[in-house]
Amino acid sequence: MSDSTGSDLAEYLRLLDEVFDADYLALVESAEREGRFPRQLIEKLGTAGVFRSKWSSARHIDLPKLVALSERLGGLGSFSVSVGVTLHDSAIAVLRRFGESDYLREIADRAVEGTAIVCLGASEARGGSDLQNAESVAVPTATGYRLRGAKKFVSLSTVANFIILVVRVVSDPDADESGEVALFVVEADKVEIGEPYAKLGAAFLDTAPVEFDLEVPAEAMLARPGTGLAALSWALGSERLSVAAQVVGACDLALGVTVSQLMRRRQFGKTLFEHQALRLRFADLQARLDVLRYALRGLAASRTPLSIRTASGFKVTAVRFGEEVMSECLHVFGGAGYLSGVAPVERWWREMKLGRIGGGADEVLWELVAAGMRPDHVRHDRLVTV
The missing domain is CATH 1.20.140.10 (Butyryl-CoA Dehydrogenase, subunit A, domain 3)
Structure with a gap:
């Protein structure tokens, strides 16, 4: 676990003061009126170094900075923004900690810089938190894996560049085989993203269903079978x-x-x-x-x-x-x-x-x-x- 020193945290707080200025608040208010999540909300944080400073340690969470950033996000008065940024930052957490291939490390670096948005697809078509019994599967191929399935609630999917998918790795998708949970990173433009749901709140945190049937290289595996959960x-x-x-x-x-x-x-x-x-x-x-x-x-x-x-x-x-x-x-x-x-x-x-x-x-x-x-x-x- 890597934690910032007092002076480092103080510098980070000053950075947050600079980033969450009147222009950023105006962007949030504009997004509330228009009902769509703008990429600029994450891009601006990346460009300013908010994620870079927070993830100066390659693999571990800096808890003081996590708490500081999250408090500021909550104070914006928009759950769409605070939850959306947190989802992206949580994706960085798992990419930094478990991404071993050059392909995954490049995606993590782009997410830190705000040039790529990453989200998580976990809940199945029936919803719920029973992830160890996910119906989405990955079947080994000669060059990688074929991923098939659907996710019901994928927030940020309409603006994301990459989606982390929770699947079970099986040898035969039609056999009665339990399989073990793994994580894969896929390009968002290679899956089918449905229309965003109309929700009770967080109106511009675009949340939509995702369906997929595609092949990915072995280097796209973020967490191997048995370590996914x-x-x-x-x-x-x-x-x-x-x-x-x-x-x-x-x-x-x-x-x-x-x-x-x-x-x-x-x-x-x-x-x-x-x-x-x-x-x-x-x-x-x-x-x-x-x-x-x-x-x-x-x-x-x-x-x-x-x-x-x-x-x-x-x-x-x-x-x-x-x-x-x-x-x-x-x-x-x-x-x-x-x-x-x-x-x-x-x-x-x-x-x-x-x-x-x-x-x-x-x-x-x-x-x-x-x-x-x-x-x-x-x-x-x-x-x-x-």
């Missing part, structure tokens, strides 16, 4: 911790905007903020947000290797808290907050739900946390008499 877990660990940090940035924005509303709107002869019930409810949310923020930063600074259990626990805890924050913020805006286009809180409220579904639903993540729990039999026997 482990490699995917590496990417998902990065993504889940990123989501938790995005929630911090998003809640910080939402609370700041809502407290401003509390101090400006008057009811019964005084501002809403002067009503103790409301003031203290938001003080509670602010205190819990601070705890989450510094827990994430503390984890990042601890130099503790990122585990799938830790990342899963942070993600599920953060997003459930984020839902509560967005609901309370919407509540303060009253009827106006329930109207589309009047205040962004209704969109933030809708989009926060995505965090409890994408990247692993609550129940999947709780199972991962539970799998890592260990009993303390020694102290149980000493302290418990029944």
Whole structure:
């Protein structure tokens, strides 16, 4: 695990200040209006060196920079942007860690520079998180593999140059053969990408179904059979911790905007903020947000290797808290907050739900946390008499 020094992190924070300027915010707002994910959102980060600085270590995740970047993305107020950039960055994580061929290393370098966008195709046509039973397959050929199958939810697929596909490697696709999970990188223009879905939120995070039947060279294999799930877990660990940090940035924005509303709107002869019930409810949310923020930063600074259990626990805890924050913020805006286009809180409220579904639903993540729990039999026997 590679972590940045204090001075290196400070320099990275200054870089983020420069990149997320008024022009970048205008680009985000334009994309929200037009409903399409523009490549410039990732290209600008690549050109400025945001990914290059974050991935100065060839193979390992820099946790302080991951948290810093994700907080800033969440503070943009657009889940389409924050999730889209995180998906690309998570693809870089798995390419950097497991890409062994010159072909894959070149793709990783292009992704870091922002000249190529990479996304992940994992969920099957029926959806869900049961990746070890993927129906998409790879069959060995004389020169490589033939990949056949479909993925239902592939975000960024309409703008991506490359897609990382989760498949099972089998010798005969028609035989009753379980096969082992592997990862392959394919060129996006060689697969069939369907029309993007109309979604409840994250409107311009283009998510579409993908179908494929193509041959790829052996060098396109990113994770060999039997290691695919482990490699995917590496990417998902990065993504889940990123989501938790995005929630911090998003809640910080939402609370700041809502407290401003509390101090400006008057009811019964005084501002809403002067009503103790409301003031203290938001003080509670602010205190819990601070705890989450510094827990994430503390984890990042601890130099503790990122585990799938830790990342899963942070993600599920953060997003459930984020839902509560967005609901309370919407509540303060009253009827106006329930109207589309009047205040962004209704969109933030809708989009926060995505965090409890994408990247692993609550129940999947709780199972991962539970799998890592260990009993303390020694102290149980000493302290418990029944």
